[in-house]
Amino acid sequence: MTAAWAADEEPQTQNIAHNDDVVRARQQVRTLAQRCRLSLVDQTKFITAASELARNTLVYGGGGELRSGLVEREGRRGVAAVFEDSGPGIPDIDLAMTDGWTSGGGLGLGLSGARRLVDDFVLDTEVGRGTTVTIVKWAR
């Protein structure tokens, strides 16, 4: 985590094991983004990034978990989402972050695009152990 969860509440957890869970993850993140009073553009960006990562967790990570909640750093409020899976991991991070490269059948923009959509992006992966992606969007 790049910042502490806001003290007044626990992060919410959502399993990602099925296509419907991607929709649920999106709804959970949308509610948080609205409560954090992100602008409409920032809301949409954060939701879209979460949608990409949730789908990555499902498709490439073989399912996992989303934890999301409000965060605080130096008096600023933001919304954070942590996607964790115990899948195969990413062997070559630079390659995975390249626009247009995909190991599946997608456009190859999910991971790299998600990084551009958020303020903080932390990718932690190890082959054979799994992948954790943390994203944060700060309210302006």
Next chain:
Amino acid sequence: MAKQGTGSGLVGLLSADEGSLADQWIDSVVGSLKGRISKAEVGRELHELYGALVEALRAGGTDAQSQEMSETRALLTELSRNRARQGFTPTETAISVLALKRVLEPALNGGSAADVAAYLELGRLLDDLALFTLETYARAREEIISAQAVQLMELSTPVVKLWDGVVAVPLVGTLDSARTQVVMEKLLQALVETGSEQAIIDITGVPAVDTQVAQHLLKTIVAARLMGADCTVSGIRPQIAQTIVALGIEFGDIVTKATLADALKLALTRSGVDLVTRGGDQR
């Protein structure tokens, strides 16, 4: 022989005071359902159930899955399906069976050891039947949900004709692979049936366009193009436009418009229709 013995013990317990037992059972169930279903209907259901249960016990059935209980199970299936359809909770469904246990409790007071044993045996049977009821209830709910999902998929993707030679698909909600398939099929079919050469896909109602949605859109557009139609994407709101740029999705040479009206104007121009505004003739 021993099995026959417990079976008849159970029958004895149930038919000791048949009329009042059944009535208490019905009252207890009606009370728990808070008047959302009429007493007459509950009475009819439970009387049949009571009859079937006693019959099954007389025939020697003491196991919920046994052959003798098939009539009872059929009645329970019907009951839980009805409850599921009418929107009752699982508790309100299972109570229909479990209430009988509570009604029988007074029989334990001052009852012989055989009565207590019979009650315990019947309790186990009723527990199994309640579980069966819940399982059927859950299955009925799942059937309803999947039927609704199919209906939703059909309903939410109409292809509308806007003008001679111009069709539009207003998309609402999330685009997944299954829905894209339906949209694509319907659009291509409509293009053939109406002989249209202009297609508009309106995404005003799509809350977020991520790479998967974009990919599905692109596939649909390429397919429409292969059939000789011009495709326009409309309804791109400001926040969606900025997100698409940040994601890095290329729409290439696909024409996009902010509103459906703009897209229609373009489609009309392309198909050779001139739009003329008559000055001063506004009613």
